[in-house]
Amino acid sequence: MTESLQEARVAPSNDIESLIGREYEQGFITDIESETLPPGIDEGVVARVSEIKGEPDFMREWRLEAYRRWREMKAPDWAKLSIAPIDYQAISYYSAPKSKEDAPKSLDEVDPKLLETYEKLGIPLEERAVLAGVAVDAVFDSVSVATTFKERLASEGIIFCSFSEAVRNHPDLIREYLGSVVPRSDNFFAALNSAVFTDGSFVYVPRGVRCPMELSTYFRINAANTGQFERTLVIADEGSYVSYLEGCTAPMRDENQLHAAVVELVALEGATIKYATVQNWYPGDENGVGGIYNFVTKRGDCRGARSKISWTQVETGSAITWKYPSCVLRGDDSVGEFYSVAVTHHHQQADTGTKMIHLGRNTRSNIVSKGISAGRSRNAYRGLVQVGRDAASARNYTQCDSLLMGDRCAAHTFPYMEVKNPSARVEHEATTSKIGEDQLFYCMSRGLSAEDAVSMIVSGFCKEVFNELPMEFAVEARNLLNVSLEGAIG
Amino acid sequence: MPSPLLEISDLHVAVDGDAILKGVSLSVQPGEVHAVMGPNGSGKSSLCHVLAGGNGYDVTRGSVAYRGEDLLALEPDERAKQGIFLAFQYPVEIPGVNNAYFLKAAVNAVRRARGDEELDAIDFMQLMREKVKLVDMDEGLLRRPLNEGFSGGEKKRNEILQMMLLEPRLAILDETDSGLDIDALRIVADGVNALRSPDRAIVVVTHHERFLEYVVPDHVHVLFEGRIARSGGRTLARELEERGYGHLRAEAAA
């Protein structure tokens, strides 16, 4: 597995291979670097994952405890998603990098449909190869660029590395913060992730430091290796600022069915974390065959006064999405934000939203959710706004709009508001409507094609959310929307 | 010279830290009508709200005396009880609160403060019907929730109706004429003129000279960038109508 980009320069071939994906082989292969565990999970497997990764004892124990909790839990069914039963004993929890021979040797060997999509999205040429999993050295330039960024970050005292590296080099920070926002037994998928997560990213921004760049350019390249059970931990120390973008606008080449990631954010006094996700995993085909199950637990803890955590997500991929990026507003005057665009088409199902837990005084939260359903898909917003007894003068505003395209899709809105403080003000507004025929007509009477008119109206509908994304991603996200909704209006 | 009813001295006001009024001084004697004109954003509405005790206006310097007392120390309802009335530019819509019920409560609160006897339902209805006719307002509006769903013109008439019922000593009209057609303008003006008396004063804030043809002012002031840039007689209003506010900018720059 990728440990760091420094190593990647030393041993490039291993690293690039690991970007590609996995194969499911039976039986042990003795070479640790390419070991694949047989399918199935028990305490032995969990301990072995930890051993392979060369983790300290505390991590092994942490994983084992998570596994024991998970064993006692049941998969949640409250979202009423149609999920084919998952056989957790049929999954391999650690697998070797896919061998170089199986990967496409050049872009010529890549599925032309995939390349067409990259073209539409405007993905730079050199990145297309990485995303398509081409096992050649063509991507080296990008990696070196990324490394340059990394040196720049290090000079500011910012730690940005793979999770495994952080476990090795910064065990104190891991010990203090891992699981402090999403406890091991938080939910079924978080517990499973805690037991068997393979890698992910770690960020620490020291006191008073403003991270000089979006932590995204790097990550676009790094993203492919994070795997099935990804773990991300971002810590913003007092008065610091960091903006982080995960995921990638292009469809990832990935055969894993189940993704159960956990993201934990910690903002100390006066710190700000902006976390943006563009998710476009394989959604399955027009008939609902295949596709990723994306069951993600993301939570931020505004631990200090005046801290702020802002989630932005553009979700267009996966067969099933189940995620609720949340904020625990513990510090006085802390702020939580959630901006979301979720698009579903064909047979996709999305159940997504947020939780804003107001505990401190004068805490504020803002929720903007835009759902677009087409085809036979199902798109639900589910959100909780909770105001605790002591959260004097808490404020929440939620705006939740759904757009329907086609008479066989569904859009649902399930907000929960629980208020225990009389000085709180909580407002929720939601609308559901068809894409406006008068708007379409108006645009077309000015010469736009139906497709352009739809795309213009839809991006207008999502504007508030796109405004929260870094510029270049906003453009790609807009393109992504068009690609996802192709053929949604006849 | 009698003592002034209202004495504004070097008033500085900030909203959210931004200076809006930067040293306004104005003296209003009983019996007078003052017009305050000025371009958008010059601070006219802020001046009105400071006098009525609105929230969010920080007086950073200066003073306002009303009948010789510190006006700024009073709560909004105390000001009303002492005879200050602000006709709002944008009257607030209040669902569920019956207009007539509210009017009766307000009239009796003010009467109590003056030492007058409170009106019972029957006397109040009689008084209200009388005044409603004067402002040519649909009586049905009295049974509706306060200002809710009223048209722009209906809201303004309702403000004038309230003014007539509360019989203030100092009436401040914040762009009451804006958005009214010519007939409604006349009705509102008649209502204001009916209130004119030697012991009352009226401050009319307006954009348009035309309203001042109906409500003829004794003094005209031009508020510009938070200060009173010019004061004069009613001819000043005509001059502004002809020349606009542009030349004030030149004067301010000079």
Next chain:
Amino acid sequence: MPTGVEHYRQEWSAAHASLPGARVGWIDRARREALDRFCGRGFPTPRDEDWKYTNVRPLERRAFRFDPGPEGGAEGGAEPLPSARRLDGLDAAAVLVFRNGVLASSHSGTAGTVPDAVRVESLAGMLESDPERVEPFLSGGGGHNAFSDLNRAFLAGGAFVSIGRGVQCDAPVELVFESVGESDVASHPLVLVLAEADSAATIVEHHLGAGAGTKLANPFTRIAVGERAAVEHHLLLEEDESTWHTGNVEASVAAGGRLGSNAVQLGGRLVRYGIDVSLDGAGATVILNGLYVARGRQHVDFHTRVDHREPGGTSEQVYKGLLDGHGRGVFNGRVLVHLDAQHSDASQSNHNLLLSPDAEIDTKPQLEIFADDVKCSHGATVGQLDERAVHYLRSRGLGEDTARALLTFGFADDVLARMGLPALRRHVERGLAGALPALAGLPPMDSANGI
């Protein structure tokens, strides 16, 4: 003595053979099936999504006794509740008074003004004399939750109201349900309202209670609105602080029909009110208005569900809550627009005011849309009075307390005004003014003149 499900099974075994209509096949079957459903799933727990915020464990632990008693014999017991608590000036066409679910005929009667085709009578009588008439409405359905099952299992009587085709019954029909007397008495009355095509009627259901004993009032109301018919249903819950109320309303509206549902809750220890409306025909309309007030240690839970099943339906909901003391309010409003129910128009709003630091509200509006050409919206707020409005009132001379009292009152009166029944509005206005400290500063009111 057993409690929980077992207690009710025993009660049922002892009682069912002597219940009205026991020898009628479908009635007996409906009771048995309901009992089996109830025993099968037991009392709900906070693990059930629909009962997340309302815990009925304390109710489950008691053994409420069901005693249908003979009809007409109830007046031999306690004195009737003081008439002052009844709605003033209603001018009802007919009145039926029930004591613990049993018709008290000496307090019931019909005014001379009732049209011929309007029937207002004892349901127990119907079960014996004309069961076929009510079979389509009572043989199935009713299985919303444990309490509607319990009601059906112990179906013993209540009111039957029918309005013939094309008949307009202008004066309201008043149904009064009193829960009185000793501890642990349960009543499970059922109201069946059948409005045939093109008819119109107003039904007022008034639930009262008195006495220190813990009581369970578990009514069920079934309303069938025919094509182009119009029914206004008013439900006023004013039980005392020792009564648990777990009533449900189930309504269906045929093409072009219109139902107005108006629910006001002031009393009760724990109140769980559920209404399910099914818009079964094209262009059917339902207007729902509600007000709930929780104070002291009251717990109030309003659950609404509207199903748009056919094209062109309209639903409009306005629910408001005032929460004071240690009161806790729950609102759960669900709107479903089914496949092919195109051109549906659904709106829902829920607004709540918390008046004390210990009060609490949990609100959960839900939209579930399976058709695309629709207009649906919902809004929910929890908050305080609009400070701009407070200032406006104060600038007219009202003191701060008065201004706030007036706005709090206006918050509630806004929805009462939508209900369109002056007698009910005045009654509730009076009830509110006396009940909430926040309204102490309210200016004196002359409701006859509306000032």
